[in-house]
Amino acid sequence: MKTKLNLIDKRILNRLQKDIPFVKRPWKAVAGELNLKEDLLLKRIGLLKKKGLIRRISAGFDPRRIGFASTLAAIKTGPRDIDKVAKKINAYPEVTHNYGRVPLFREKGRGRDSEYNLWFTLVAKDKKRISQIVKLVRKYDDIKGILELPAVKLFKIDVNFKV
Amino acid sequence: MFSKLDKAIVSLISQDIPLVKEPFRDLALKLGIEEEALLKRIKYYKRSGLMRKFSASLNHRKVGFKHNVMAVWNIPERLINKAGNLTASFPEVSHCYERKKTRDWNYNLYSMIHSRSRKGCLDVVRDISKKIECKDYKVLFSSREYKKSAGRYF
Numbered sequence: 001m002k003t004k005l006n007l008i009d010k011r012i013l014n015r016l017q018k019d020i021p022f023v024k025r026p027w028k029a030v031a032g033e034l035n036l037k038e039d040l041l042l043k044r045i046g047l048l049k050k051k052g053l054i055r056r057i058s059a060g061f062d063p064r065r066i067g068f069a070s071t072l073a074a075i076k077t078g079p080r081d082i083d084k085v086a087k088k089i090n091a092y093p094e095v096t097h098n099y100g101r102v103p104l105f106r107e108k109g110r111g112r113d114s115e116y117n118l119w120f121t122l123v124a125k126d127k128k129r130i131s132q133i134v135k136l137v138r139k140y141d142d143i144k145g146i147l148e149l150p151a152v153k154l155f156k157i158d159v160n161f162k163v
Numbered sequence: 164m165f166s167k168l169d170k171a172i173v174s175l176i177s178q179d180i181p182l183v184k185e186p187f188r189d190l191a192l193k194l195g196i197e198e199e200a201l202l203k204r205i206k207y208y209k210r211s212g213l214m215r216k217f218s219a220s221l222n223h224r225k226v227g228f229k230h231n232v233m234a235v236w237n238i239p240e241r242l243i244n245k246a247g248n249l250t251a252s253f254p255e256v257s258h259c260y261e262r263k264k265t266r267d268w269n270y271n272l273y274s275m276i277h278s279r280s281r282k283g284c285l286d287v288v289r290d291i292s293k294k295i296e297c298k299d300y301k302v303l304f305s306s307r308e309y310k311k312s313a314g315r316y317f
Contacts, residue, residue: 005226013226016219022205024185024198038184046182053225056179058313059205059217066165066173066213068316072262072273086309096314100307101233104285116268119233119303123314147268153243155259156251157215161277163226 005053005163008036012044013053013163020057069127071150073134074116081142086118088140092133094124116147168196170317172204176217177313220313228277230304232284234291235270237299243271246295250274255287270301 005013011034021029031041048054063070077085082100089095098120124130130148138146171194180186187205191198208214223231238246243261250272251259258275274291278284281304288302 013219013221017221019209019217022187022202022209022217024187024202026186027184042182042184049182051225052222055220055222055311056313057182057217057219058179059173059176059208060215060220061173061177061208061213061314061316062215063314063316066316068314070314072260074268086307090310093315095310096312098308098310099305100309101303102306104232104302104304117306118309120310123316145267147265149262149265149268149273151260151262152271153247153261155247155261156256157258159220159223159257161221161223161226161228163221 008034009044009048009053010163012041012048013161016045016054016057017160063123068123068125069130069150070121070123071130071134071148072119072121073137073149074119074147075137075143076114076116076145077118077142078144079117082118085140085142089118089120089137092122094122094129094133095120096123097121114144116145168194169204172201173208174315174317176205177316223277224308227279229279230281230284231275231277232288232305233303234274234276234288235301235303236272236274236295236297237264237270238272238295238297240271242295246272246297249295250291253287253291255283256291 015030015034020026023029027041028038031038086098090098101117101119103115122130122133134146134148175190175194181189183189187201188198191201247259247261250256255276255278256274257277260273261271262273264271276284276287278287292298292300
C-alpha cells in the first residue's frame with residue numbers, strides 16, 4: 001500500500017521510535033511534546049497501525065540478559081524450494097525474523113544453489129533448544145548447508161528510521 | 164532476581180500494548196497488580212538494561228526505507244573492536260555484531276544497513292569499507308521478508 005505521510009504523522013513516527021514515557025498517561029505526555037491533543041494523537045496512531053506503518057508498540061528486551069539464548073542462522077536452499085522451506089522454519093515460535101537474501105555478487109564457480117539465501121534469527125529459552133532446532137532444520141531434504149552464527153559481541157542495536 | 168511476576172510482565176509487554184489513554188492501567192489489571200508497581204518494574208528494566216526500548220516498531224518498507232542490506236566483513240581478530248565501533252557509528256547501520264567465523268563462512272563483522280534506495284545502501288557499504296579499511300566483504304540484499312515478529316518470552 002502506498003501511503004503519503006503528512007508532517008504530523010512523520011513527527012509521530014519519529015517520536016514513537018524512542019521510549020514512550022513510563023507514566024499513567026503516556027500519550028498525554030507525548031502529545032504535549034508534539035503540541036497535539038491526546039485524542040488526536042491516539043487517533044493518528046490508530047490509523048498508522050491500521051495502515052501497517054506501525055507494527056506494534058511494545059518493549060524490546062535483550063534476550064540474553066533475561067536468560068534466553070539467541071542466534072543468527074543461515075541456510076542454503078534451492079531458489080525453487082525457498083518459499084516452502086521458509087514456511088517450515090517460520091512454524092517454530094522461536095523464529096523471530098526470517099529473510100530471503102541474495103548476494104550482490106555471486107562467488108565465482110558457484111551456482112545459485114550454493115548461496116546462503118535464507119537468514120533467520122532464533123530466540124529460545126536456552127542454548128539446548130537452539131541446537132535442537134538447528135539440528136531439526138539441518139535434516140530437511142531441501143537444505144544444502146546451514147550456518148549457526150551466535151553473536152560474540154554487540155556493537156549496536158538501534159532501529160530508528162528518520163521518516 | 165527474575166520472579167514469576169517479572170516473567171509475566173516481560174511476556175505481556177513484549178507484545179503490542181492496548182492503544183488506550185491509560186495502557187499501563189489495563190496491563191496492570193491483567194497482571195493483577197497495581198499500576199504504580201508495574202511502572203516501577205518497567206523503569207527498573209530500562210535502568211538495568213534488560214529492556215532496550217519500549218517503542219513503536221515500524222514497517223520500514225512502508226515508511227520509505229525500502230532497501231536494506233546485510234553487509235558482512237572479514238576482519239582480523241585484533242582489529243574487530245575498532246572496526247565494530249566505526250561501523251556502528253554510521254546512522255544507517257541499525258545492527259552491528261561480531262559473530263564467530265566458520266569454515267564455510269569467513270566473516271565476523273555483521274551490519275544491517277537501511278536506505279531509501281539500493282544505491283544508498285551500496286554507498287554506505289563503500290563508505291564503511293573505506294573507514295574500516297576492509298575490502299573483504301559480502302553484501303546481501305533482502306529479497307523477501309518471511310517473518311518479523313517480537314521475541315516471545317516465558
